[in-house]
Amino acid sequence: MTSPKTQIALLRRRNREVPDNRPQATLSEVFAVTPADAAATGFALAHLRGVRGPVLWVQDHLSRREAGMPYPAGLPFDLGLMHLDVARPVDALWAMEEALGCPALGGIIGEVWGAPQVLDFTASKRLAIRAEAHGVPLWLIRRAASPDLSAARERWRVASLPSWQNEDDSRAPGQPVWRADLFRARWRQPGSWVARLDPARGLIMDHGSEGAASESPVASPVSSPVASPVLVRHG
Amino acid sequence: MAERARRITALWLPRFAIERWLVLAARRGEDVPPEVALALARPGTHGPVIHATTRAAELAGVQAGARAVDMRALCPVLRLEPADTEADSLALERLMLWLRRFCPWTAVDGAGGVILDTTGSDHLWGGEAAMLVEIETALSHLGLSAGLAIAPTPAAARALARFGGVRAISGADQIEAQIAPLPVAALGLGADTVLLLQRLGLKTIGDLAAVPRLSLARRFNRTPAAENPLIALDRMTGRLPTPLDAPADPPRYLARTRLADPVQDPTPWIPALCEDLCAALTHDGMGARRITLTLYRTDGEIAAASVATARASRDAAHLARLFEGRLDRLDPGFGFDLITLVGDVTEALAVRQRRLDGAADDAEDLARLTDRLRARLGPRALTAPAPRPSHIPERAVTWAGHAAPLPASAPPVPRPLRMLDHPEELRVLYAVPEGPPAQFVWRRRPHRVVRFAGPERIAPEWWADKPGTRLRDYYRVEDHEGHRFWIYRDGVLGDGRGQEPRWFLQGLFV
Numbered sequence: 001m002t003s004p005k006t007q008i009a010l011l012r013r014r015n016r017e018v019p020d021n022r023p024q025a026t027l028s029e030v031f032a033v034t035p036a037d038a039a040a041t042g043f044a045l046a047h048l049r050g051v052r053g054p055v056l057w058v059q060d061h062l063s064r065r066e067a068g069m070p071y072p073a074g075l076p077f078d079l080g081l082m083h084l085d086v087a088r089p090v091d092a093l094w095a096m097e098e099a100l101g102c103p104a105l106g107g108i109i110g111e112v113w114g115a116p117q118v119l120d121f122t123a124s125k126r127l128a129i130r131a132e133a134h135g136v137p138l139w140l141i142r143r144a145a146s147p148d149l150s151a152a153r154e155r156w157r158v159a160s161l162p163s164w165q166n167e168d169d170s171r172a173p174g175q176p177v178w179r180a181d182l183f184r185a186r187w188r189q190p191g192s193w194v195a196r197l198d199p200a201r202g203l204i205m206d207h208g209s210e211g212a213a214s215e216s217p218v219a220s221p222v223s224s225p226v227a228s229p230v231l232v233r234h235g
Numbered sequence: 236m237a238e239r240a241r242r243i244t245a246l247w248l249p250r251f252a253i254e255r256w257l258v259l260a261a262r263r264g265e266d267v268p269p270e271v272a273l274a275l276a277r278p279g280t281h282g283p284v285i286h287a288t289t290r291a292a293e294l295a296g297v298q299a300g301a302r303a304v305d306m307r308a309l310c311p312v313l314r315l316e317p318a319d320t321e322a323d324s325l326a327l328e329r330l331m332l333w334l335r336r337f338c339p340w341t342a343v344d345g346a347g348g349v350i351l352d353t354t355g356s357d358h359l360w361g362g363e364a365a366m367l368v369e370i371e372t373a374l375s376h377l378g379l380s381a382g383l384a385i386a387p388t389p390a391a392a393r394a395l396a397r398f399g400g401v402r403a404i405s406g407a408d409q410i411e412a413q414i415a416p417l418p419v420a421a422l423g424l425g426a427d428t429v430l431l432l433q434r435l436g437l438k439t440i441g442d443l444a445a446v447p448r449l450s451l452a453r454r455f456n457r458t459p460a461a462e463n464p465l466i467a468l469d470r471m472t473g474r475l476p477t478p479l480d481a482p483a484d485p486p487r488y489l490a491r492t493r494l495a496d497p498v499q500d501p502t503p504w505i506p507a508l509c510e511d512l513c514a515a516l517t518h519d520g521m522g523a524r525r526i527t528l529t530l531y532r533t534d535g536e537i538a539a540a541s542v543a544t545a546r547a548s549r550d551a552a553h554l555a556r557l558f559e560g561r562l563d564r565l566d567p568g569f570g571f572d573l574i575t576l577v578g579d580v581t582e583a584l585a586v587r588q589r590r591l592d593g594a595a596d597d598a599e600d601l602a603r604l605t606d607r608l609r610a611r612l613g614p615r616a617l618t619a620p621a622p623r624p625s626h627i628p629e630r631a632v633t634w635a636g637h638a639a640p641l642p643a644s645a646p647p648v649p650r651p652l653r654m655l656d657h658p659e660e661l662r663v664l665y666a667v668p669e670g671p672p673a674q675f676v677w678r679r680r681p682h683r684v685v686r687f688a689g690p691e692r693i694a695p696e697w698w699a700d701k702p703g704t705r706l707r708d709y710y711r712v713e714d715h716e717g718h719r720f721w722i723y724r725d726g727v728l729g730d731g732r733g734q735e736p737r738w739f740l741q742g743l744f745v
Contacts, residue, residue, distance in 0.1 A: 045745075084617050098607055166688075
């Protein structure tokens with residue numbers, strides 16, 4: 001690459017001036033294994049911990065009816081929230097694309113139900129390039145959809161796992177854990193992790209055995225709370 | 236009675252056209268002495284006709300409405316000037332708006348008449364009589380002579396101003412006595428009806444009122460409402476309401492484009508219109524909060540679209556973008572030939588310096604995004620959560636159009652990340668009397684409860700809920716696949732409020 005031709009190219013180059021040639025913000029997709037499972041929401045939200053500006057939450061009508069609305073009292077951390085309720089997937093895509101051009105936003109969470117015609121490879125590529133150009137992360141939550149062709153830089157499949165042992169009450173659910181399956185990624189190796197949101201340290205992903213109620217979060221060798229999750233490869 | 240409380244002031248400017256001409260002549264430096272017979276002429280079918288006369292000309296026998304050549308034969312020294320009726324009506328509208336210094340509600344009433352609703356505003360001038368003197372003095376400073384009257388109904392005030400005494404004031408109980416001596420022409424009917432009434436021997440309104448209502452109604456039952464003397468009489472006495480329409484203030488910021496030929500698509504003209512509007516706004520240091528685009532169609536209809544901004548703006552490019560996607564829904568009919576863009580709501584907007592490092596202003600960027608999303612998707616699509624003091628979970632938050640600070644502290648009890656719009660009923664397969672169900676079916680899938688926490692009892696709010704609303708016992712449950720739900724039992728067995736309690740699922744935990 002010689003010299004940036006367009007403003008977008010300029011912005012992309014500036015954005016990529018981080019090690020590993022990776023933009024700070026991009027388009028990521030999270031597929032919920034079960035439609036009515038808040039694990040995908042929690043996983044996407046965990047990546048937006050500590051962002052500067054408010055988060056725009058775009059939902060199409062079907063997602064809202066099937067999986068409900070975000071509930072501010074249940075947010076795991078303080079977050080400025082704006083909610084956009086749209087009727088059609090095409091409106092959701094337009095709104096996300098429009099909002100990606102606003103660097104004052106801390107991030108966008110989009111929910112599109114199923115696999116509408118408008119959400120094709122071109123549409124996802126537009127979203128990805130725009131997110132990288134303006135430095136606004138976009139997490140697209142997909143439900144009842146098969147992972148077809150998409151330009152999303154990271155594609156996750158997230159499901160709930162049985163929660164950890166609750167120290168105060170053995171019968172009660174403990175800290176929630178999820179199985180996060182990165183099945184397609186542009187800048188790193190795909191893999192499978194057990195993820196959890198630690199209130200103090202942010203998103204932690206390791207290779208704990210499923211339902212590892214005995215493992216303590218302190219015993220985990222990773223301990224840096226960063227916006228992008230820490231990945232540990234065992235063996 | 237509300238009708239009784241109304242006080243209407245009527246103004247009658249019998250020589251408005253000629254007095255306006257005299258004022259303009261004096262402004263030009265031409266002095267017209269009062270004894271000069273002067274008349275204004277407007278074009279008629281058979282040559283010019285007299286439009287308005289001075290008092291000197293009237294004494295010489297010149298009548299308005301007569302042909303100018305006849306009047307010149309009658310009065311050879313008559314000086315004729317062309318009348319400008321359009322400018323007269325525009326000047327009358329300006330005078331009507333100027334008269335809002337006396338009361339907030341004024342309307343033009345025919346040629347040379349103005350109606351003021353002075354209900355409750357007379358005390359500012361020291362009573363009704365003093366207010367009339369004040370208005371008359373103010374008008375005489377403008378060089379206008381006027382007849383004034385106050386009455387409870389517009390029709391009576393109009394009649395008294397034209398035919399009654401000097402500065403007549405009529406109370407609600409004296410209205411019939413005061414209008415009785417006025418001629419029937421004061422009813423405001425057409426010349427044919429007035430002639431008919433005079434031939435019937437009814438010279439005054441008192442004569443008309445003395446006739447039994449039934450006879451009048453029978454005699455004029457085929458007459459249209461505008462010409463019916465009984466209806467006119469009832470409007471005057473207040474038996475029938477008189478609808479009147481006061482025009483709104485003219486817009487201060489308006490940009491318009493006239494098109495030579497009717498077109499179907501207004502899009503190419505929007506940027507230029509926005510720039511014109513923003514130039515005017517910049518000149519005054521104002522910003523628009525709401526602007527309306529109006530298309531004047533060739534078939535006599537109008538189509539309009541409004542957009543609003545979250546904070547005052549005079550950025551032409553931003554305002555133009557707000558109309559994207561809105562113009563498809565406007566029906567252009569057979570095309571339109573006039574486009575106007577009006578700044579309906581404007582606010583003072585000081586010039587602000589952008590940050591020196593060129594970084595964007597976060598609040599302004601967010602406001603622009605808000606505008607665009609709302610303009611395209613509707614004003615209610617974009618919301619922000621606002622807390623409400625309530626224990627009922629679905630009432631503890633409202634989604635309002637503006638952002639409100641949420642309490643920073645985390646709630647003492649866990650709450651789900653997602654809430655369903657409406658709680659969904661569960662089919663419970665196996666339940667113990669106290670405690671959560673061991674297994675339930677939700678959306679046709681069975682869920683076996685492995686772990687649970689609760690109950691958390693939330694009582695209904697007696698001040699907001701219907702009587703008979705049952706308390707809720709909330710449980711956090713986790714099923715065998717690890718899904719965590721928030722379910723509740725509506726009531727307890729034996730609380731005397733209905734049948735066996737039902738189970739609902741309301742939220743999803745992460």
